Amino acid sequence: MWTHRFRGRVPARIAALGAFLLVVGMIVGGQPSAAVGRERAVTAVTVDGHGAGRTFDGVGAISGGGGNTRLLTDYPARQRGQILDYLFRPGYGAALQILKVEIGGDTNSTDGAEASHEHSRGAVNCGTGYEWWLMEQAKARNPGIKLYGLAWGAPGWIGNTGSGGNFWSQDTVDYLVSWLGCARRHGLTIDYLGGWNERGYNAAWYERLHAALAADGYRHTQVVGADSGWDVATAMRGDPAFDRAVDIVGTHYPCGYMSAMTQCSTTSDALATGKQLWASENGSEDYNTGGAALARAVNRGYIDARLTAYINWPVVAAVYPNLPYNTMGLVTANQPWSGAYSVGKSTWATAHTTQFTRPGWHYIDTASGYLGGARANGSYVTLRSPDSGAWSTVVETLDATAAQTMTLRVTGGLAAGALHMWSSDFNSDDQRDYMVRQPDLTPVNGVYTLSLQPGRVYSVTTTTGQGAGTARSAARGPLPLPxxxxxxxxxxxxxxxxxxxxxxxxxxxxxxxxxxxxxxxxxxxxxxxxxxxxxxxxxxxxxxxxxxxxxxxxxxxxxxxxxxxxxxxxxxxxxxxxxxxxxxxxxxxxxxxxxxxxxxxxxxxxxxxxxxxxxxxxxxxxxxxxxxxxxxxxxxxxxxxxxxxxxxxxxxxxxxxxxxxxxxxxxxxxxxxGPAQTYAGTYRLVNRNSGKTLDVVGQATADGSAVDQWTGNGGANQQWTVRPTGDGYYALVGVQSGKVLEAPGGNPVSGTQLDIRSGPLGAAGQWRIVPSGDGYATLENRATGMLADVDGQSTTDGARVIEWPSNGGANQQWQLARIN
Known part of the structure; x- marks a missing residue:
């Protein structure tokens, strides 16, 4: 399971400009021009309301491809409502514009299985599963949200030939139409419908599906093909009937799978179809460390590939922590018994587009590009309302190494009054540094000037109604027995x-x-x-x-x-x-x-x-x-x-x-x-993978001193007194320092190095010692739910000891070797 170590990690920022760069690019109306002798990069943009650009379809997320929403339904009503608000409520959190859901097929599709509405032929039950409930909750908060259905698998009776079924059959077309009928019974209109997730395409089947939708009264439902790769576009270009049957070309991970998403791609055939092009699944990133990648991809997907929708997998990590992708999404919610949840940086990366735009707005191509003409400086996209003169620009400087200046000159009938500005500092792990309202900008001689710092996402807009939710999670705790x-x-x-x-x-x-x-x-x-x-x-x-x-x-x-x-x-x-x-x-x-x-x-x-x-x-x-x-x-x-x-x-x-x-x-x-297993006394904590001991770096005793692993030497900085704190949790007190092992400040960001600090520390300094077998145990932090982990499964002296989601690795298991 250690292969999941790199999931969601964003590589070190690219130092592309250098500290002494004097000659920088300037963009005027989207075209680079020289700017010599400046010490601060400047990008000048003309925001022209008559400028051409594709229609924006929205930013969304996926419930499905695994039971990633399963535990959300069991949360206490108060916390469940708070999580739903963070996901769907306009002006509060992610404010999602598209919700894509799995059409359940009784099969595991990553982190669980979703129930079919028709387990056996003809036995339709429109009440199974939780996706109807989730779509209803999303619509109640945002009536304008678009809904999208896709199957990952299907019951075995579908196209059954005695060999396990056949997805590309008329049975499946009928099955999907019956699912649309269930949606209608729930008062839901499905805007988009796909085929078979990441399993290619069958042109004749898509043609039958398109015809069935028209015949059965679902002409408004657009067909997305093929939720796999760009090869579907090439096939469409050579087959007019297939081309007519697909309304939107949707591909997966065009900005790179589990990457920093610095560059996105399309093909000439995809562009030549003239269809809307979507990243119909992207993401697969940790809810915190993947936030920067998400922000890059939303902007760069349009700049690089003319993608008009970005749909993140998944919407929420409401799954048990023993499942492989247990921190992917916008929010984590894996303790329905306590009501604890955590809102991630990915929520705010999403909000910087969704709270400032609407599906149906148009991109302005000449006001979208790369700062100073260089990817490493960051990117910007501008979108405008088709009828009101409203507009917004979203800027990211996530890889920049120096401050920059951007100017915006407005023309073409767009609003040109006060420009509202919001920012998020993606270098910070403090939620208070996300979606922060900045002073309004006023034009000087018709030009707005923005001062841009590295590692940020900014949104500037003529619209109002934005904000950051204030609800806070309940405290984590164990599920009690009996x-x-x-x-x-x-x-x-x-x-x-x-x-x-x-x-x-x-x-x-x-x-x-x-x-x-x-x-x-x-x-x-x-x-x-x-x-x-x-x-x-x-x-x-x-x-x-x-x-x-x-x-x-x-x-x-x-x-x-x-x-x-x-x-x-x-x-x-x-x-x-x-x-x-x-x-x-x-x-x-x-x-x-x-x-x-x-x-x-x-x-x-x-x-x-x-x-x-x-x-x-x-x-x-x-x-x-x-x-x-x-x-x-x-x-x-x-x-x-x-x-x-x-x-x-x-x-x-x-x-x-x-x-x-x-x-x-x-x-x-x-x-x-049964009989409780308790711990008390002084121990050495020996890592199962490396055989090395939990150690305070350099025998330091100051607050904030970091923790690593080191060959056992009997030092007091390698000895820990275990003291019960209640509810099955313990404080691990360094013998040399008298200070407590903690996840610093309860920081929920994967990869944070553990340290020591004077107590009492609350949940950040409390650990649950959970036997993992063969005499080893995991150390689970109460504040974050993550485990003490040797970074990268290293076996060398000095390797950092960090917090990381549970993955079953030997580097997350510790032997408590008793000293006294």
Whole structure:
């Protein structure tokens, strides 16, 4: 999992100008001209209301391509509303202009699976999943937001030929039209519809889709093709029927996948189509460290490639931290039980365009370009209203190394009064430095002068109504045990609280087998057309810090296959839900049971197995799986059937699942605590990956002294006294300094180096020690939820110890070697 180390990191800024550059470029009306003898770069721009440019379609984000919004639905109403405001409310946060959602297909599509509205042919249920709710919430906050649907996978009955289905079939066209009908029943109009995410295209299929939309009353819904690469444009150029069937050319990651996004690309064929060109998926960046990349791409996508929409993947990271992309998005929200969330720099990078423009505005090409004609100086784009004279310019200086000056001369009937200015300092980790109102600019002899500092994003505008939200997150905390759910709460068709499907679909239904009330059932009757690698259905729930406990659930299975109960569920491998660290108890319809250990390498080890004839057949049975240190106990209907001893995993979530696509039911889930594992005393903290010790650099004792790893030498700067602070958290106090290990100021930016500081520090200086297996543990910061991590998996002395999202790496695991 260490390969995710570089996700979302922005490379060091490019020193392109140099400290002693005297000759700089000047742009007049978008064209460079010489400027000799100046010590400060100057860019002069004429903002001409008659200037040509493409129509702006908006900046948006994606809910889907994984269950990235799943946990948001379970937040307390107050915090849930705050998060939704930060995403959709105009003049408050990201103010998204496009919301793209997954058309669920019962298949994992990155960080989870979304439920289909039609698990089997003809059985349409317009109440499944949470995307309808999310679109309704977005529309309630911003009635003008555009909605876009796209499938990542589909149920297995689609185009079924006996070999796993065929997406490029008439079945899929009908399936998408039925989804549009569900949207209509929810009072939603879908503006855009795509094909199959990142799986190429079939020209004849797109032609059938386009015709079906017209025939079924959805002429307003525009078709986006092909949510893959630019090659679709070349095919369209050679096929007039295909060209007519695609309204918008949408490509993925035209500004580079997981990069600084300093340059964006298109093709001559794409431009020659005359269609609107979109970055219909871009991003895949950490919600904080990816903010600068997002800001570059929104501007440079138009300058370089004439892209008129930018859609970020994803909208929110409301997923459990053991999933691979758990900090990607605009906001993180992975603790619905506490109400904690964090608004990222990516929110404000988005806001600098969305709060100052509207879809339907027009770019002014001659007032868009690179400062001083050089990429390293930064970029600017200007957009104007088609009918009111309003206009805005968005400027980024993210790679600049020196201050610059920009002048704007307005002509062509545009408003020329006071110009309002807002800025964000992307060098800062303080949220108060984002979306800050600056003094208004007034023209002198018809010219506005802007003083631009490095590392910033600026918006200047004639419009009003902008702002930065003031809501603040609740404090983080653990999910307490015992935990119980009788599955009566969601109502038929809903999803159980905190239960996140990773493959298949788990929904509330009327219980069978003579039992009253509602149960959770695995709904997918056949293997879906997968987007990710195939896996058996399962869903997870709970706190990764749960250690010793017993998880139990009632189950019923009426067909061949098996039900599964999972415990100590940990890291999941990327794009492969079948690879996950966990233990499970399985029970087949014939009464065979097994205790198994799974891992991210897709290896399954049987720890114990046998047959319980009394548990065979269609009746209800209660499964239980208990953990106490390395001891694992499995029971069925109250009697122990097997035990095992294994040290691989020391903590984790719980889950339910099936072997094969069988429609098992579950009821009365419970998780009861076992003996608590506590820590007290003085320890050396030894990294599992490097074998080196957590160390205060240079034996320093001052507040803010940095922490690294170093070969163990017995020094007091390598010794830490562990003291309980309550709620299962601890302070780690340096023996030499008497100061506390902290995530500096509770800074939520990945890669921040840890340091020491005088206490009390609150949540920033509190750590949860979570056993990870084989005698090691992770150190989870209470303020940020991130782990103490050796930077880049280094094994050298002096490597920084930083905070980083959970990824299962050995460089995030520490042995507590007791000294006294």
């Amino acid at each position: 935990y119980r759910d009788d599955f009566e709460h969601p109502g038929v068709g809903g999803e159980a609280r905190l239960l996140a499907a990773q493959q298949g679909s788990f929904e509330a239904v009327r219980c069978g087998g003579g039992r009253a009330g509602t149960c959770v059932q695995q709904m997918a009757p056949t293997a879906p057309i997968n987007w990710d690698n195939p896996a058996d259905p399962y869903a997870t729930l709970g706190d990764l810090g749960w250690t010793n406990y017993t998880v139990a659930v009632d189950t019923r299975l009426t067909q061949d296959g098996a039900v599964r109960l999972l415990g100590r569920v940990g890291t999941q491998s990327g794009f492969s839900p079948a690879g996950i660290d966990s233990y499970d108890l399985s029970l087949s319809h014939g009464g065979g049971w097994a205790i198994e250990r799974d891992n991210t390498a897709h290896q399954v080890t049987v720890l114990a197995q046998g047959t319980d004839t009394g548990a065979a057949g269609d009746g209800w049975h209660r499964l239980a799986l208990g953990f106490d240190g390395s001891a694992i106990t499995a029971s069925i209907d109250g009697h122990t059937v097997g035990t095992a001893d294994d040290t691989s995993y020391g903590s984790g979530q719980v889950g339910i699942g099936t072997t094969g696509y069988v429609q098992a039911q579950y009821d009365n889930l419970s998780v009861t605590p």
